């Protein structure tokens with residue numbers, strides 16, 4: 001079973017060997033989130049030559065649970 005993105009809930013009902021059913025059951029919920037964030041850099045542009053202090057600008061989104069940005073600079 002593949003569930004759609006978002007919040008879901010379920011109920012578990014115990015049944016004994018005589019067929020008696022727990023009418024109340026236990027309820028719980030969970031969130032399906034398989035969407036990864038997508039990041040785009042708008043500044044500096046690709047291969048731009050920079051000198052000194054510069055701004056890094058861009059966007060990143062996740063429709064369900066964006067957390068934070070991380071920037072790593074490599075030489």
Ligand SMILES: [Ca+2]
Nearest residue numbers: 033035062065
């Ligand atoms: Ca997500």
